[in-house]
Amino acid sequence: MAKRVRKAVLPVAGLGTRVLPGAKTTPKNMLNVFDRPILSYVIEEGRAAGIEHFVFIVSRGQGSIQDYFDNYPEVEQALEAKGKLDILEEVRRDLPQPGQMSFVRQMAPLGLGHAVWCARDLIGDEPFAVMLPDMLMMAEKAALKQAVEAYEQTGDNIVVVEPAPEGEAHKYGIVALDGQDGRLNRMTGMVEKPKPGTEPSNLFISGRYILNPEIFKILETQERGAGGEIQLTDGMFGLMKSQNFQALEYEGTTYDCGDKIGLLRANVAYALARPDFADAAREAIKALL
Numbered sequence: 403m404a405k406r407v408r409k410a411v412l413p414v415a416g417l418g419t420r421v422l423p424g425a426k427t428t429p430k431n432m433l434n435v436f437d438r439p440i441l442s443y444v445i446e447e448g449r450a451a452g453i454e455h456f457v458f459i460v461s462r463g464q465g466s467i468q469d470y471f472d473n474y475p476e477v478e479q480a481l482e483a484k485g486k487l488d489i490l491e492e493v494r495r496d497l498p499q500p501g502q503m504s505f506v507r508q509m510a511p512l513g514l515g516h517a518v519w520c521a522r523d524l525i526g527d528e529p530f531a532v533m534l535p536d537m538l539m540m541a542e543k544a545a546l547k548q549a550v551e552a553y554e555q556t557g558d559n560i561v562v563v564e565p566a567p568e569g570e571a572h573k574y575g576i577v578a579l580d581g582q583d584g585r586l587n588r589m590t591g592m593v594e595k596p597k598p599g600t601e602p603s604n605l606f607i608s609g610r611y612i613l614n615p616e617i618f619k620i621l622e623t624q625e626r627g628a629g630g631e632i633q634l635t636d637g638m639f640g641l642m643k644s645q646n647f648q649a650l651e652y653e654g655t656t657y658d659c660g661d662k663i664g665l666l667r668a669n670v671a672y673a674l675a676r677p678d679f680a681d682a683a684r685e686a687i688k689a690l691l
């Protein structure tokens with residue numbers, strides 16, 4: 403039986419150049435989507451998938467992430483004294499149990515593969531999730547839970563994918579499949595930004611993975627690839643020589659908060675999805691159009 407997936411790695415140490423100047427003093431993943439930081443949604447998704455320990459890969463100047471997932475005594479006391487218990491509950495809802503979060507410094511942004519490798523000692527010898535927190539995945543059943551179930555079913559490495567918008571596959575990391583039947587298909591490879599017309603499928607890698615721990619041995623000796631960075635996809639290619647990878651087309655909608663228009667779309671979509679704000683949000687948006 404496949405081991406349980408208990409831990410998730412959240413690499414947040416990138417430069418976030420596409421959302422500057424907002425990300426100059428606020429880590430990209432702490433930018434707000436409607437009324438909470440992007441990371442709040444990602445942690446909620448991880449918890450829904452049964453994740454018990456979150457390992458953040460951080461860089462200098464990202465202390466606000468640790469502060470966000472800690473108590474906020476002055477404000478909590480004030481809210482309690484004023485009887486504002488609904489706000490108090492909101493403020494506390496993302497708090498982990500002590501010991502459920504770890505923070506590792508990447509020290510230099512050498513690439514996603516390097517960021518994941520920084521978690522090796524904390525993950526140890528068990529399968530783990532990687533969640534790219536720029537990608538918000540709105541789904542009835544949490545996207546990561548869908549991936550964990552696919553892992554439990556197969557014991558194979560899982561890469562979550564979704565169809566690229568018409569004519570845009572060349573902008574993404576695209577998977578090659580050994581036939582396509584249903585939502586879970588064995589992968590034969592990956593191509594980063596394929597030339598238009600040469601795409602092996604229309605499915606792009608969208609930011610959630612379940613990986614076996616053998617990936618760390620490969621990342622350890624990984625040469626720098628595209629953009630001079632240590633790429634996770636190159637590491638996965640290495641592991642594919644000895645282990646199976648499955649591409650899971652998950653059910654849900656992805657919002658890429660790593661660029662400005664994606665972040666705007668996410669703000670609108672998540673406001674409209676909130677039963678307590680949907681009507682007011684719709685009115686406000688209509689008035690602007």
Ligand code: UTP
Pocket residue numbers: 413414415416417418419420421430459508510511512513514516517534535536660
């Ligand atoms: P991105 O490709 O979105 O890079 O990384 P970025 O640097 O954050 O953003 P831009 O392109 O400059 O705007 C995907 C994820 O991997 C993390 C990022 O924080 C992001 O969550 N990452 C990337 C690291 O943690 N370390 C790295 O060295 C590179």
